[in-house]
Amino acid sequence: MLSSLRLRILAVTLVVVALALIINASVSYLTLETHNEAQIGQQLDAVASGNARAIEEWTRARADMMEATREPVMGDDPLTALIQLAESGGFLSAYIGRPDGSIMTSDGWDAPDDFDSTTRGWYTDAVARDDTIISRPFVDAVSGKQVVSFATPVKRDGRLAGVIGADVVIDDLIAEVAAIRPTPSSFAFLSRGGETLIAHPDAELIQQRLTAVSDSLTPELIARLGHQADAWEPVRIDGDAKRLVVAPVAGTDWELGVVLDEDEATAGLRAVLESAVMTLVIIAAITALLLGLWLKRAFAGLERARDALEDIASGEGDLTRRLPEQGRDEVAQIAAAFNRFIAKMHDVLLDVRDSSESVRIAATEIADGGQDLSRRTENAASSLQQTSASMEEITSTVEHTAESSRQANGLSESASQVARRGGEAVGQVVDTMQGIRDSAAQISEIVTVMDGIAFQTNLLALNASVEAARAGEQGRGFAVVAGEVRKLASRSAEAAKQIKGLIDTSSVRTEEGAAQVRAAGETMEEIVASVTRVTDVLGEITAATGEQSDGIGQVNVAVSELDRMTQQNAALVEESTTAAEQLKGQADRLAEAVAGFTLRERDQGDHRSAMPRLT
Template identity: 60%
Template sequence: MLSSLRVRLLLATAVIIALALIANAAVSYFTIQRHNDQQIARNLSDVAQGNGRTISAWVTSHAEMLEAMENSVRADHLDPVLKAMQASGSFLATYMAYQDTGETIFYDGWEPPADFDPRVRPWYEGAVAAGESIVTLPYIDTVTGGLVVTIASPFERNGQLAAVAGGDVAIDEVVSIVEAIAPTPSSFAFLVAADGTLIAHPDAELSLEPATRLSPQLDSAFLSNLKQASEPERMVLAERSRLLQSQPIAGTDWQLVVALDEREATAGLRAVLGSSALTLVLVVLGAVLVLGALLTLMFRRLQVVRDAMIDIASGDGDLTLRLPEVGRDEVAQIASAFNRFVSRIESVLITIREASESVTVAAGEIATGGQDLSRRTENAASSLQQSSASIEEITSTVEHTADSARHASELSQSASEVATRGGEVVGQVVSTMEEITASSERIGNIVKVMDGIAFQTNLLALNASVEAARAGEQGRGFAVVAGEVRQLATRSAEASREIRGLIDASGQKVASGTELVRRAGATMEELVAGVNRVAKVLGEISVAAGEQSDGIGQVNVAVAELDRMTQQNAALVEESTVAAEQLKEQADRLAEAVGGFKLSERNRSLPAVSRADNSSGTSAQQRALAELA
């Protein structure tokens, strides 16, 4: 899924928008949190101060009532004053204790026991020690069963303690004030003394209990620090995080502690955070939808480019396809580059197609020509083998002729000896001359055959020269051999003509000799001379026949070498034919590969292959083979 550029852009944009909204929400959250904390601290302080002042006013009003009795300390009738103060100040009881006598006067005239000494009472000692009005710790009244505190105010005369006025008052009103303090539904307040004793708490069972029951941290040291703290302190009470704000109660060592439930106090902040999260989700979803639609429109042309490239890459691509180049954006630039690229590829493939077609035609013609050349080369090799066999026969005949010439020379010598001995062998000489005449005729026939062989050899040498000239550099050695063969053929022809001339002359002379013998025997000297001349001529014939035999042997060797080279050429022609066939197969494969694309139609003319030259070369080869045959 992430392989799509559109999806990745969409995802990246969504992430950026989400991060931006998260950053904005975080800044807003922390800003609101700071202001909210300040507001909570102010509200908590206001609640604590307002209710603390109310409680302080309650304490101060009762203390001032007692302090107003300063002028009545030495009154003769104190009971009415105490009773009036008890009635007006909602005191449960009022009384005056004197320092000098230890006497205590109650508002209702109650007489305390004889051992009752107010000067050792905590409220008395506390007032004396403080030198001002004090409020004692609450205690349970035995009559009403409610919480009661004693307020005591000392009076002096002439710088000396004269008496201490006291009054017992129920703190139900104070408890009601404390119980009514609830900034949030789960928040509460409690009134605690300096020693950590709970004076008032929403839970009546905790009254007069140590504050450590609420939390082990609520000891006197913590309460002392809390009284001096300017910011709320955080603490876990009743398994919930609370913000504690303390307010001292004037005239007492009490302090009003307001415990604000932090979760409820920050509910608005959490609501803001939730709304920010919801806004984040909605904005991201909306941005994704809108941006997705925009990207779909923007990427439509890019998808066209992709589809075109996929069509080309699939092997059935249409290289005649061109993309519209509309606009100047990146897509238009890609389309322009794509069109240029496809045009270049199409041009290259068209060139390859034309070249492959030309190669295919040329390879076909090369293969055909190679096959024809191979066939003609085989025919030439066969003809050359036949020529070699004929030359071997000629060689055998020439050797036989040389042997006959030597034998004739020996016979002529014998005839000369016989002629010198006398005419008794004239008849034998006649017979011998007839044999010589027959041999001369055979020699003449052989010389004719040699003359024909020399003519054929000359033709072979001429054709070999033609083929060597066509072979170029590789046929240079063969041309030299052909020249030597042609020279030998020429010399053989000349020798044959000379031999034929000599044989003709010899025949005439033999005929003359025979005629002379038949005419009654010429003189022996003429016969001997004639026989000597015949012997000389036969010696020359023998020498010429030997030389001719040597030349024919060289021709035979040259023809054998020519046959070997022709066989090698035939093998090379076969290899060339196989290579031409492979070239044709590769050209067909190349044409098939290029045919997988659709290209523009252009001039598909093939390179000109000179069929005339090829046919002329073929005709020349055929003429040479005909001459060899």
């Protein structure tokens, strides 16, 4: 879209013109809107306040008449004063109500017997306010017209003497309010206390609540606008946007509202806006026409240059051809610059053509050498992989041997510990046998003592027998005891001999066992020493095997690293070979690309004047 430079310039110019006109129209519109708003506000306020003053004069004149009649009605002829009041003020009837409930009227109306003037609204309101009041509108029963009552209290010596009242038809006032129309769709209304309608263009709304016109016409809104000068607020009546201005009627609780239609109030602004839009469209159309004709003429030379470039680009890349350089404008300058650029490109492509052939030959040699180096590197990598596999097998065998040596060393250490514990146990047995031998010697000594005791007992028993024999019959019982004692002594001696024999035999055997235990202890000590030497040797073998395993592991790591580096070198060689192949391919493509251009030969020199030009 808008690919043509001429169309872009035309579009940008139209946009700039449109923006300028829009900005100018916007500034004018905003300025006019500000003045229009102020003017509308002033006009509305003038209409509302002027008509409110007229209504105020109407009510003030009648209130003054009522107040001027206070003295005459208190004279000798109050009826004449009431008649004059009715005629001068245009009242239907004038009357005075007295505190006793009686009433006198200017038209001679006879009140019924139960009539009490003090209970009437006009009477009570005037007494309550102690000033002239205007009642709510009502329909007169006789004439059927809209009527309001004026009432003012009358006092004598500071005491209430009565209330003067008068009824006046307000049809003319309603007509005057209905005639207030700032615009065809605008209207005015007269209300009392912001609640009850006194006058309205629609007669059916009179004496109804003001909210019957619109729910937004609340007493609060009417009171707020009545206390603000030159102020209006937007309202919606029957779905249309309106502007409301309220002017209070001085001396009364009435207020005059003027409702202005929003569309009619801003009709002038819309007309100005429509004129600005039409002006914008007309100026934009004229500008587009004139500028388009001028651009078409101005870009004719550039289009010729474009056609010439397309002719060169769509051919076979003949860089010996040149653009025409007729004229002195920018198009001729572009053609001259392009011809100089083509000449430089021609020389550069000649150099590229010669260099591409050299690059192709060098790339071919690099690719061949890279392929040869890649084969040798792959062979070396294969050998290193085999070496690495063999080293891994050796490493596995050495690790297995080292593990077996560590297990044998652990077993020998366990055997050494067991033999050591056995030697200690044999030593304890030797000590125990020595203790048994000592105990046997002690028992032998005790048995010897017992044998001696038995021998002495036997001697004592023998002596006792001799003494009993000497005693005769008296010692017979003692002799019997002595004989028993000698028998026991003999038996004890015999048992002691047997025990001694057993102890001697046990001592001999104990001595033999002790000798055997000592021999076994010496043998265990030799076993412990041998196992200790075996453990030391296995420890040395284990250490040597571990060092050998670590050394082989380092060799294996070195071989793996060498294999990894060889693999990397092989990958680099392959990448280099691939790059050389790609370089060769690029050189071929470069040669083909350069061959696509028609170039002069080197032996033609700088005979550029002989190059053909496009006509």
